[in-house]
Amino acid sequence: MGEGVLKRPFSRVDGELCCGGVRAADLAERFGTPLYVYDVRRMEERVRAFHVAFRDIDHLIAYSVKANGNLSILRRLSAAGCGADITSRGELFRALRAGIAPGAIVFAGVGKTKAEIAAALEEGIYAFNVESAGELERIDEVASELGLCARFGIRVNPDVFADTPHEYTRTGTATTKFGVPWEETRDLYRWARDRSSLDPVGIDMHIGSQIVDSEPYVRALERVLTLVSELGREGIVLEYLDIGGGFGIPYDVESGMDVDALAAEVVPRVKAAGLKLILEPGRSIVGDAGILLTRVEYVKRSRKKVFVVVDGGMTELIRPSHYGGYHAIEAVSDGHSGEDVEVDVVGPICETGDFLARGRIMRVPEPGELLAVHTVGAYGFAMASNYNGRQRPAEVMVNGSEVTVIRKRETLEDLVRGEE
Numbered sequence: 001m002g003e004g005v006l007k008r009p010f011s012r013v014d015g016e017l018c019c020g021g022v023r024a025a026d027l028a029e030r031f032g033t034p035l036y037v038y039d040v041r042r043m044e045e046r047v048r049a050f051h052v053a054f055r056d057i058d059h060l061i062a063y064s065v066k067a068n069g070n071l072s073i074l075r076r077l078s079a080a081g082c083g084a085d086i087t088s089r090g091e092l093f094r095a096l097r098a099g100i101a102p103g104a105i106v107f108a109g110v111g112k113t114k115a116e117i118a119a120a121l122e123e124g125i126y127a128f129n130v131e132s133a134g135e136l137e138r139i140d141e142v143a144s145e146l147g148l149c150a151r152f153g154i155r156v157n158p159d160v161f162a163d164t165p166h167e168y169t170r171t172g173t174a175t176t177k178f179g180v181p182w183e184e185t186r187d188l189y190r191w192a193r194d195r196s197s198l199d200p201v202g203i204d205m206h207i208g209s210q211i212v213d214s215e216p217y218v219r220a221l222e223r224v225l226t227l228v229s230e231l232g233r234e235g236i237v238l239e240y241l242d243i244g245g246g247f248g249i250p251y252d253v254e255s256g257m258d259v260d261a262l263a264a265e266v267v268p269r270v271k272a273a274g275l276k277l278i279l280e281p282g283r284s285i286v287g288d289a290g291i292l293l294t295r296v297e298y299v300k301r302s303r304k305k306v307f308v309v310v311d312g313g314m315t316e317l318i319r320p321s322h323y324g325g326y327h328a329i330e331a332v333s334d335g336h337s338g339e340d341v342e343v344d345v346v347g348p349i350c351e352t353g354d355f356l357a358r359g360r361i362m363r364v365p366e367p368g369e370l371l372a373v374h375t376v377g378a379y380g381f382a383m384a385s386n387y388n389g390r391q392r393p394a395e396v397m398v399n400g401s402e403v404t405v406i407r408k409r410e411t412l413e414d415l416v417r418g419e420e
Protein backbone atom coordinates (compact mmCIF):
# COMPACT_ATOMS: atom_id res chain seq x y z
CA MET A 1 0.00 0.00 0.00
CA GLY A 2 1.32 3.45 -0.85
CA GLU A 3 1.34 6.48 1.36
CA GLY A 4 -1.52 8.88 1.21
CA VAL A 5 -4.00 6.27 0.00
CA LEU A 6 -5.92 6.44 3.24
CA LYS A 7 -7.27 9.82 4.12
CA ARG A 8 -8.52 9.03 7.60
CA PRO A 9 -6.48 7.09 10.12
CA PHE A 10 -7.46 3.51 10.71
CA SER A 11 -9.44 2.76 7.56
CA ARG A 12 -9.88 -0.74 6.17
CA VAL A 13 -8.06 -2.04 3.12
CA ASP A 14 -9.09 -5.48 1.88
CA GLY A 15 -10.87 -6.07 5.17
CA GLU A 16 -7.77 -5.28 7.25
CA LEU A 17 -7.59 -2.37 9.66
CA CYS A 18 -4.68 -0.10 8.74
CA CYS A 19 -2.88 2.87 10.17
CA GLY A 20 -1.48 5.04 7.41
CA GLY A 21 -0.03 2.53 4.97
CA VAL A 22 0.57 -0.20 7.53
CA ARG A 23 -1.60 -3.12 8.58
CA ALA A 24 -2.49 -3.10 12.27
CA ALA A 25 -2.11 -6.89 12.35
CA ASP A 26 1.49 -6.58 11.13
CA LEU A 27 2.25 -4.07 13.88
CA ALA A 28 0.85 -6.43 16.52
CA GLU A 29 2.90 -9.25 15.06
CA ARG A 30 6.11 -7.21 15.11
CA PHE A 31 5.75 -5.43 18.43
CA GLY A 32 3.38 -7.59 20.46
CA THR A 33 0.22 -6.61 22.32
CA PRO A 34 -1.17 -4.64 24.04
CA LEU A 35 0.21 -1.95 21.76
CA TYR A 36 -0.50 1.75 21.30
CA VAL A 37 -0.43 2.84 17.65
CA TYR A 38 -0.51 6.50 16.62
CA ASP A 39 -1.01 8.11 13.24
CA VAL A 40 1.21 11.17 13.46
CA ARG A 41 -0.13 12.68 10.26
CA ARG A 42 -3.57 12.78 11.81
CA MET A 43 -2.16 14.71 14.78
CA GLU A 44 -0.48 17.20 12.47
CA GLU A 45 -3.68 17.56 10.48
CA ARG A 46 -5.53 18.47 13.68
CA VAL A 47 -2.92 21.09 14.59
CA ARG A 48 -3.31 22.60 11.13
CA ALA A 49 -7.09 22.71 11.58
CA PHE A 50 -6.60 24.82 14.73
CA HIS A 51 -4.07 27.12 13.05
CA VAL A 52 -6.42 27.66 10.12
CA ALA A 53 -9.51 28.22 12.27
CA PHE A 54 -7.70 30.82 14.41
CA ARG A 55 -5.57 32.37 11.65
CA ASP A 56 -7.18 35.81 12.07
CA ILE A 57 -5.78 36.33 15.55
CA ASP A 58 -2.31 36.21 17.06
CA HIS A 59 -2.49 32.81 18.76
CA LEU A 60 -0.51 30.11 20.52
CA ILE A 61 -1.61 26.49 20.48
CA ALA A 62 -0.26 25.31 23.82
CA TYR A 63 -0.76 21.56 23.37
CA SER A 64 -1.83 20.03 26.66
CA VAL A 65 1.02 17.65 27.45
CA LYS A 66 -1.05 15.67 29.94
CA ALA A 67 -3.10 14.16 27.09
CA ASN A 68 -0.07 12.36 25.67
CA GLY A 69 3.41 13.43 26.64
CA ASN A 70 5.50 11.05 24.54
CA LEU A 71 8.68 12.87 23.47
CA SER A 72 8.38 11.91 19.80
CA ILE A 73 4.83 13.21 19.69
CA LEU A 74 5.82 16.43 21.43
CA ARG A 75 8.65 16.92 18.95
CA ARG A 76 6.30 16.53 16.00
CA LEU A 77 3.70 18.83 17.51
CA SER A 78 6.37 21.40 18.27
CA ALA A 79 7.50 21.26 14.64
CA ALA A 80 3.86 21.74 13.63
CA GLY A 81 3.83 24.99 15.59
CA CYS A 82 2.65 24.04 19.07
CA GLY A 83 3.80 25.28 22.44
CA ALA A 84 2.81 23.44 25.61
CA ASP A 85 0.38 23.60 28.49
CA ILE A 86 2.06 21.84 31.39
CA THR A 87 0.96 20.84 34.83
CA SER A 88 4.09 19.66 36.63
CA ARG A 89 7.89 19.73 36.75
CA GLY A 90 7.83 16.43 34.87
CA GLU A 91 5.83 17.89 32.01
CA LEU A 92 8.16 20.90 31.92
CA PHE A 93 11.06 18.47 31.59
CA ARG A 94 9.31 16.58 28.81
CA ALA A 95 8.35 19.72 26.89
CA LEU A 96 11.87 21.17 27.07
CA ARG A 97 13.48 17.82 26.24
CA ALA A 98 11.28 17.69 23.13
CA GLY A 99 12.60 21.09 22.07
CA ILE A 100 9.55 23.21 22.87
CA ALA A 101 10.69 26.78 23.49
CA PRO A 102 10.26 27.91 27.12
CA GLY A 103 8.62 31.05 25.78
CA ALA A 104 5.78 28.90 24.38
CA ILE A 105 4.98 27.15 27.68
CA VAL A 106 2.16 27.96 30.11
CA PHE A 107 1.99 26.29 33.51
CA ALA A 108 -1.39 25.39 35.09
CA GLY A 109 -2.26 23.27 38.14
CA VAL A 110 -3.60 23.87 41.63
CA GLY A 111 -0.64 22.51 43.59
CA LYS A 112 2.53 24.01 42.18
CA THR A 113 5.39 23.43 44.61
CA LYS A 114 8.19 25.90 45.31
CA ALA A 115 10.62 23.71 43.40
CA GLU A 116 8.29 23.58 40.39
CA ILE A 117 7.82 27.33 40.41
CA ALA A 118 11.56 27.92 40.69
CA ALA A 119 12.31 25.55 37.81
CA ALA A 120 9.73 27.19 35.55
CA LEU A 121 11.03 30.67 36.43
CA GLU A 122 14.61 29.69 35.77
CA GLU A 123 13.66 28.21 32.41
CA GLY A 124 11.82 31.40 31.49
CA ILE A 125 8.38 30.02 30.64
CA TYR A 126 5.82 32.26 28.95
CA ALA A 127 3.50 32.49 31.97
CA PHE A 128 2.06 30.80 35.04
CA ASN A 129 -1.68 30.29 35.03
CA VAL A 130 -2.31 30.89 38.72
CA GLU A 131 -5.01 28.96 40.54
CA SER A 132 -5.15 30.60 44.01
CA ALA A 133 -4.10 33.60 46.09
CA GLY A 134 -1.75 31.33 48.04
CA GLU A 135 -0.04 30.25 44.85
CA LEU A 136 0.44 33.84 43.70
CA GLU A 137 2.03 34.73 47.05
CA ARG A 138 4.32 31.74 46.69
CA ILE A 139 5.30 32.69 43.13
CA ASP A 140 6.06 36.22 44.38
CA GLU A 141 8.26 34.83 47.14
CA VAL A 142 10.16 32.41 44.91
CA ALA A 143 10.61 34.98 42.13
CA SER A 144 11.96 37.60 44.52
CA GLU A 145 14.35 35.07 46.08
CA LEU A 146 15.66 34.33 42.58
CA GLY A 147 15.73 37.98 41.58
CA LEU A 148 13.32 37.26 38.72
CA CYS A 149 9.98 38.62 37.65
CA ALA A 150 7.15 36.10 37.15
CA ARG A 151 4.75 36.61 34.27
CA PHE A 152 1.34 35.29 35.15
CA GLY A 153 -2.33 35.17 34.35
CA ILE A 154 -5.01 34.25 36.82
CA ARG A 155 -7.06 31.18 35.99
CA VAL A 156 -10.55 32.46 36.56
CA ASN A 157 -13.17 30.07 37.82
CA PRO A 158 -16.09 31.60 35.93
CA ASP A 159 -18.69 29.44 37.69
CA VAL A 160 -20.02 28.28 34.33
CA PHE A 161 -21.40 24.79 33.89
CA ALA A 162 -20.28 22.94 30.78
CA ASP A 163 -21.91 19.62 30.09
CA THR A 164 -19.35 16.84 29.77
CA PRO A 165 -19.87 13.07 29.77
CA HIS A 166 -18.58 12.75 33.34
CA GLU A 167 -18.58 15.06 36.36
CA TYR A 168 -14.83 14.50 36.85
CA THR A 169 -14.11 16.38 33.64
CA ARG A 170 -16.03 19.54 34.61
CA THR A 171 -13.76 22.26 35.96
CA GLY A 172 -15.61 25.54 35.44
CA THR A 173 -18.00 25.69 38.38
CA ALA A 174 -17.46 27.03 41.89
CA THR A 175 -17.69 23.51 43.34
CA THR A 176 -14.48 22.36 41.64
CA LYS A 177 -10.96 22.99 42.95
CA PHE A 178 -9.83 24.88 39.88
CA GLY A 179 -9.10 28.56 39.41
CA VAL A 180 -9.81 31.67 41.45
CA PRO A 181 -13.48 32.58 42.00
CA TRP A 182 -14.17 35.27 39.40
CA GLU A 183 -15.42 37.70 42.07
CA GLU A 184 -12.01 37.61 43.80
CA THR A 185 -9.88 37.93 40.70
CA ARG A 186 -9.68 41.74 40.49
CA ASP A 187 -8.34 42.11 44.02
CA LEU A 188 -5.62 39.62 43.27
CA TYR A 189 -4.47 41.54 40.19
CA ARG A 190 -4.53 44.77 42.25
CA TRP A 191 -2.40 43.13 44.92
CA ALA A 192 0.08 41.85 42.33
CA ARG A 193 0.35 45.17 40.49
CA ASP A 194 2.52 46.68 43.21
CA ARG A 195 4.94 43.81 43.51
CA SER A 196 8.18 44.01 41.59
CA SER A 197 8.52 40.24 41.23
CA LEU A 198 5.11 39.79 39.60
CA ASP A 199 4.02 40.85 36.15
CA PRO A 200 0.31 40.38 35.41
CA VAL A 201 0.23 39.67 31.69
CA GLY A 202 -2.76 37.46 31.09
CA ILE A 203 -5.96 35.80 32.13
CA ASP A 204 -6.99 32.18 31.83
CA MET A 205 -9.94 29.81 31.97
CA HIS A 206 -10.46 26.09 31.42
CA ILE A 207 -14.03 24.95 31.92
CA GLY A 208 -13.79 21.21 31.35
CA SER A 209 -12.92 18.47 28.94
CA GLN A 210 -14.83 16.76 26.11
CA ILE A 211 -17.13 19.76 25.54
CA VAL A 212 -18.78 19.66 22.12
CA ASP A 213 -20.63 22.97 22.13
CA SER A 214 -19.11 26.46 21.94
CA GLU A 215 -21.90 28.02 24.03
CA PRO A 216 -20.34 27.47 27.51
CA TYR A 217 -17.02 28.86 26.22
CA VAL A 218 -18.82 32.00 25.12
CA ARG A 219 -20.55 32.37 28.49
CA ALA A 220 -17.28 31.95 30.37
CA LEU A 221 -15.41 34.18 27.92
CA GLU A 222 -17.92 37.01 28.38
CA ARG A 223 -17.32 36.89 32.11
CA VAL A 224 -13.54 36.87 31.65
CA LEU A 225 -13.67 39.70 29.12
CA THR A 226 -15.68 41.83 31.54
CA LEU A 227 -12.81 41.39 34.00
CA VAL A 228 -10.29 42.27 31.29
CA SER A 229 -11.97 45.59 30.58
CA GLU A 230 -12.41 46.40 34.29
CA LEU A 231 -8.72 45.71 34.86
CA GLY A 232 -7.82 47.80 31.81
CA ARG A 233 -9.70 50.76 33.28
CA GLU A 234 -7.51 50.45 36.37
CA GLY A 235 -4.37 50.46 34.25
CA ILE A 236 -3.75 46.70 34.38
CA VAL A 237 -3.39 45.98 30.70
CA LEU A 238 -3.06 42.33 29.76
CA GLU A 239 -1.35 40.68 26.83
CA TYR A 240 -3.02 37.26 26.51
CA LEU A 241 -6.27 35.47 27.11
CA ASP A 242 -6.07 31.69 27.49
CA ILE A 243 -9.38 29.89 26.87
CA GLY A 244 -7.97 26.51 27.93
CA GLY A 245 -8.72 23.28 26.14
CA GLY A 246 -11.47 20.72 26.45
CA PHE A 247 -12.67 20.65 22.84
CA GLY A 248 -14.59 17.42 22.39
CA ILE A 249 -14.10 14.70 19.78
CA PRO A 250 -16.42 11.93 18.61
CA TYR A 251 -15.98 8.69 20.57
CA ASP A 252 -19.30 7.13 19.67
CA VAL A 253 -21.97 8.55 17.39
CA GLU A 254 -21.81 12.04 18.88
CA SER A 255 -20.08 14.79 16.95
CA GLY A 256 -17.05 16.65 18.23
CA MET A 257 -16.47 20.36 18.73
CA ASP A 258 -16.69 22.31 15.48
CA VAL A 259 -13.41 24.22 15.77
CA ASP A 260 -14.38 26.69 13.02
CA ALA A 261 -17.66 27.48 14.79
CA LEU A 262 -15.76 27.95 18.05
CA ALA A 263 -13.28 30.28 16.34
CA ALA A 264 -16.13 32.30 14.84
CA GLU A 265 -17.37 33.01 18.37
CA VAL A 266 -14.04 33.45 20.11
CA VAL A 267 -11.83 35.30 17.64
CA PRO A 268 -13.84 38.53 17.22
CA ARG A 269 -14.35 38.87 20.97
CA VAL A 270 -10.71 38.33 21.93
CA LYS A 271 -9.46 40.43 19.02
CA ALA A 272 -11.70 43.31 20.05
CA ALA A 273 -10.07 43.17 23.47
CA GLY A 274 -6.65 43.48 21.80
CA LEU A 275 -5.37 40.24 23.31
CA LYS A 276 -3.29 37.36 22.05
CA LEU A 277 -5.25 34.10 22.23
CA ILE A 278 -3.88 30.93 23.81
CA LEU A 279 -5.62 27.58 23.31
CA GLU A 280 -4.74 24.41 25.21
CA PRO A 281 -6.14 21.51 23.19
CA GLY A 282 -5.05 18.02 24.17
CA ARG A 283 -7.65 15.41 23.28
CA SER A 284 -8.70 17.19 20.08
CA ILE A 285 -5.13 16.98 18.74
CA VAL A 286 -4.16 13.41 19.60
CA GLY A 287 -7.35 11.58 20.67
CA ASP A 288 -8.57 10.03 17.44
CA ALA A 289 -5.03 9.46 16.16
CA GLY A 290 -4.47 6.52 18.50
CA ILE A 291 -5.67 2.93 18.77
CA LEU A 292 -4.86 0.24 21.30
CA LEU A 293 -4.31 -3.22 19.83
CA THR A 294 -5.19 -6.01 22.20
CA ARG A 295 -5.47 -9.75 21.72
CA VAL A 296 -8.26 -11.99 22.96
CA GLU A 297 -6.96 -14.47 25.52
CA TYR A 298 -10.17 -16.25 26.48
CA VAL A 299 -13.90 -16.14 25.98
CA LYS A 300 -15.60 -16.92 29.24
CA ARG A 301 -19.31 -17.49 29.73
CA SER A 302 -21.21 -17.25 32.97
CA ARG A 303 -24.93 -17.95 33.27
CA LYS A 304 -25.59 -14.24 32.75
CA LYS A 305 -22.76 -12.85 30.68
CA VAL A 306 -20.20 -13.36 27.98
CA PHE A 307 -16.76 -12.04 28.90
CA VAL A 308 -14.17 -11.41 26.24
CA VAL A 309 -10.90 -11.48 28.19
CA VAL A 310 -8.22 -9.48 26.38
CA ASP A 311 -4.55 -8.81 27.19
CA GLY A 312 -5.06 -5.07 27.80
CA GLY A 313 -7.15 -3.65 30.59
CA MET A 314 -7.49 -0.75 32.98
CA THR A 315 -3.71 -0.56 33.40
CA GLU A 316 -3.38 0.29 29.72
CA LEU A 317 -6.61 2.30 29.33
CA ILE A 318 -8.35 3.48 32.46
CA ARG A 319 -10.92 5.79 30.85
CA PRO A 320 -13.77 3.25 30.69
CA SER A 321 -13.31 2.34 34.35
CA HIS A 322 -12.52 5.84 35.67
CA TYR A 323 -14.88 8.05 33.67
CA GLY A 324 -17.28 5.56 32.12
CA GLY A 325 -15.53 6.47 28.86
CA TYR A 326 -16.79 4.85 25.68
CA HIS A 327 -14.33 3.48 23.12
CA ALA A 328 -15.39 1.76 19.92
CA ILE A 329 -13.90 -1.74 19.68
CA GLU A 330 -13.65 -3.76 16.49
CA ALA A 331 -11.90 -6.81 15.12
CA VAL A 332 -8.72 -5.92 13.27
CA SER A 333 -9.39 -8.42 10.48
CA ASP A 334 -12.69 -9.06 8.72
CA GLY A 335 -13.37 -12.57 7.68
CA HIS A 336 -14.93 -13.97 10.81
CA SER A 337 -18.63 -14.33 10.99
CA GLY A 338 -21.05 -14.81 13.80
CA GLU A 339 -24.04 -13.20 15.39
CA ASP A 340 -23.82 -10.03 17.42
CA VAL A 341 -24.45 -10.59 21.12
CA GLU A 342 -23.94 -8.55 24.27
CA VAL A 343 -20.47 -8.93 25.78
CA ASP A 344 -18.18 -7.34 28.34
CA VAL A 345 -14.66 -6.78 27.09
CA VAL A 346 -12.49 -7.16 30.18
CA GLY A 347 -8.80 -7.12 31.01
CA PRO A 348 -6.65 -9.40 33.15
CA ILE A 349 -6.51 -7.11 36.21
CA CYS A 350 -7.94 -8.28 39.53
CA GLU A 351 -10.68 -5.66 39.73
CA THR A 352 -14.33 -5.91 38.75
CA GLY A 353 -13.83 -2.38 37.44
CA ASP A 354 -11.31 -3.66 34.94
CA PHE A 355 -13.14 -3.44 31.64
CA LEU A 356 -12.75 -1.77 28.27
CA ALA A 357 -16.44 -2.07 27.39
CA ARG A 358 -19.54 -3.26 29.16
CA GLY A 359 -22.74 -4.49 27.58
CA ARG A 360 -21.26 -4.04 24.10
CA ILE A 361 -23.11 -5.59 21.17
CA MET A 362 -20.56 -7.31 18.99
CA ARG A 363 -19.63 -10.64 17.45
CA VAL A 364 -17.92 -12.83 20.02
CA PRO A 365 -14.31 -12.84 18.89
CA GLU A 366 -12.22 -15.97 19.03
CA PRO A 367 -9.28 -16.48 21.38
CA GLY A 368 -6.17 -15.23 19.59
CA GLU A 369 -8.11 -12.65 17.59
CA LEU A 370 -6.84 -9.11 17.52
CA LEU A 371 -9.09 -6.21 18.54
CA ALA A 372 -8.60 -2.47 18.09
CA VAL A 373 -9.83 -0.07 20.73
CA HIS A 374 -10.36 3.30 19.11
CA THR A 375 -9.81 6.94 20.07
CA VAL A 376 -7.20 6.27 22.73
CA GLY A 377 -4.53 8.77 21.67
CA ALA A 378 -5.42 11.08 24.57
CA TYR A 379 -5.42 10.01 28.22
CA GLY A 380 -4.61 6.46 27.16
CA PHE A 381 -0.95 5.68 27.67
CA ALA A 382 -0.65 8.89 29.71
CA MET A 383 -2.78 7.30 32.44
CA ALA A 384 -1.34 3.79 32.17
CA SER A 385 0.01 2.17 35.33
CA ASN A 386 2.02 -0.75 36.63
CA TYR A 387 -0.78 -2.00 38.88
CA ASN A 388 -0.87 -5.79 39.20
CA GLY A 389 2.78 -5.86 38.15
CA ARG A 390 1.90 -4.91 34.61
CA GLN A 391 4.58 -3.79 32.17
CA ARG A 392 3.37 -0.69 30.39
CA PRO A 393 2.90 -1.31 26.66
CA ALA A 394 5.00 -0.16 23.73
CA GLU A 395 3.94 2.84 21.67
CA VAL A 396 4.55 3.05 17.93
CA MET A 397 4.19 6.00 15.64
CA VAL A 398 3.15 5.57 12.04
CA ASN A 399 4.00 8.17 9.43
CA GLY A 400 2.60 6.93 6.12
CA SER A 401 4.36 3.61 5.79
CA GLU A 402 7.19 4.44 8.19
CA VAL A 403 6.92 2.88 11.65
CA THR A 404 8.89 4.00 14.70
CA VAL A 405 8.83 2.58 18.20
CA ILE A 406 8.51 5.73 20.28
CA ARG A 407 8.41 3.92 23.60
CA LYS A 408 9.64 0.42 24.27
CA ARG A 409 7.48 -2.06 26.10
CA GLU A 410 8.57 -2.06 29.73
CA THR A 411 10.72 -4.95 30.89
CA LEU A 412 10.54 -6.85 34.16
CA GLU A 413 13.64 -4.95 35.27
CA ASP A 414 11.81 -1.66 34.61
CA LEU A 415 9.20 -2.80 37.12
CA VAL A 416 11.68 -2.92 40.01
CA ARG A 417 13.98 -0.05 39.02
CA GLY A 418 14.78 2.11 42.03
CA GLU A 419 13.63 -0.48 44.55
CA GLU A 420 15.89 -2.02 47.19
Ligand SMILES: Cc1ncc(COP(=O)(O)O)c(C=O)c1O
Pocket residue numbers: 064066067085108109206208209210244245246247280281282283284378
Ligand atom coordinates in the same frame (compact mmCIF):
# COMPACT_ATOMS: atom_id res chain seq x y z
C1 LIG B 1 -5.79 23.49 32.30
C2 LIG B 1 -6.06 22.51 31.24
N1 LIG B 1 -5.84 22.85 29.96
C3 LIG B 1 -6.06 21.98 28.94
C4 LIG B 1 -6.54 20.71 29.19
C5 LIG B 1 -6.73 19.80 28.01
O1 LIG B 1 -8.02 19.34 27.87
P1 LIG B 1 -8.41 18.50 26.58
O2 LIG B 1 -7.47 17.37 26.48
O3 LIG B 1 -9.80 18.04 26.85
O4 LIG B 1 -8.32 19.42 25.43
C6 LIG B 1 -6.79 20.30 30.49
C7 LIG B 1 -7.31 18.95 30.76
O5 LIG B 1 -7.75 18.58 31.77
C8 LIG B 1 -6.53 21.22 31.55
O6 LIG B 1 -6.73 20.87 32.82
